[in-house]
Amino acid sequence: MTARDSTDDPVFRALADPTRRALLDALFERDGQSVQALCAQVPEMTRFGVMKHLAILEEANLVIAHRDGRSKLHFLNPVPIQQLADRWIGKYARPFTRALTGLQQQLEGDTSQETA
Amino acid sequence: MTARDSTDDPVFRALADPTRRALLDALFERDGQSVQALCAQVPEMTRFGVMKHLAILEEANLVIAHRDGRSKLHFLNPVPIQQLADRWIGKYARPFTRALTGLQQQLEGDTSQETA
DNA sequence: AGGATACGTGACCATATGGTCACATGTCAA
DNA sequence: TTGACATGTGACCATATGGTCACGTATCCT
Numbered sequence: 356m357t358a359r360d361s362t363d364d365p366v367f368r369a370l371a372d373p374t375r376r377a378l379l380d381a382l383f384e385r386d387g388q389s390v391q392a393l394c395a396q397v398p399e400m401t402r403f404g405v406m407k408h409l410a411i412l413e414e415a416n417l418v419i420a421h422r423d424g425r426s427k428l429h430f431l432n433p434v435p436i437q438q439l440a441d442r443w444i445g446k447y448a449r450p451f452t453r454a455l456t457g458l459q460q461q462l463e464g465d466t467s468q469e470t471a
Numbered sequence: 472m473t474a475r476d477s478t479d480d481p482v483f484r485a486l487a488d489p490t491r492r493a494l495l496d497a498l499f500e501r502d503g504q505s506v507q508a509l510c511a512q513v514p515e516m517t518r519f520g521v522m523k524h525l526a527i528l529e530e531a532n533l534v535i536a537h538r539d540g541r542s543k544l545h546f547l548n549p550v551p552i553q554q555l556a557d558r559w560i561g562k563y564a565r566p567f568t569r570a571l572t573g574l575q576q577q578l579e580g581d582t583s584q585e586t587a
Numbered sequence: 588a589g590g591a592t593a594c595g596t597g598a599c600c601a602t603a604t605g606g607t608c609a610c611a612t613g614t615c616a617a
Numbered sequence: 618t619t620g621a622c623a624t625g626t627g628a629c630c631a632t633a634t635g636g637t638c639a640c641g642t643a644t645c646c647t
Contacts, residue, residue: 364489371487372635373480376559383563390594404636406595425593425644433563440556440564443492447499447549448556488605506624520606522624541614541623 363443366435369415374400375408379417382431389426479559482551485531490516491524495533498547505542 369375374397381396382388394405409429412418417436420429485491490513497512498504510521525545528534533552536545 367489367492368487371484373483374635376483379563391592400635401637402594403638407635422594422643427594431563436560436563440560444552444556444560447495447547447552490605507622516605517607518624519608523605538613538624543624 363435363439365415366417366439369411369417372408372411374404375412378405378408378412379431382418382429386430387428389428391426393429479551479555481531482533482555485527485533488524488527490520491528494521494524494528495547498534498545502546503544505544507542509545 377397378393381393390402390406390409393409394400394402397405409418409420413420415435417432418429419432420427422428493513494509497509506518506522506525509525510516510518513521525534525536529536531551533548534545535548536543538544
């Protein structure tokens, strides 16, 4: 339920491809790269493939780009990943917290675990 | 580079589907559910579809399952998500840290930003 | 102006993916 | 031991996805 109508679905999907993650890594190393510069870092693929991946990253708002003269510069936007970490991954990546909330629920007499 | 030969690619791919995330959520709410119980929480899909998704989650090690009599019980395994958070997402979800390292590089006279 | 450079678009193809079904297997309980 | 129940398998199909290409447009430099 919470996961299906979530707005960060495009982010999850964008991150699912290793080439796209490689592009993010490249931008992490050096921000504001052009299409060409990014192509050079993914040599096993043509420019068109890279451009498609960049478009997907842009749609997921993971990359922000603007033209500068005849080249287009790409900048990494960490905000969606931040949000993912905050409102989804953190939920699973904190079994510690989870154990605590579970304990707290028991102490407070919460019986939601028993329904169905 | 770092992202492409990464071993948590199956985890990323598994998380890319909203149905799969919904299944994880369901297991988060109540652990150790059978296929049937999980099917009941994804009513828009047949049992076979759910089983396929569960298989993918198992392959990604996000779900651990074992048979119990004539039913198969599924348990959430948060470890892969933990690792994802630790060695990938945290890198982007800490612009604070990043700003600091960037500043440090500048202070140390690091010129890697200028190459190409 | 004119050529070289850099990016954009649409068509196109192969394959991966999501989903369903008929059928088979294993398990419990009367 | 029979039947109902719960899961497993393989084939199968439609579409989404990843990738390439021919061609077009915008920009810079001389």
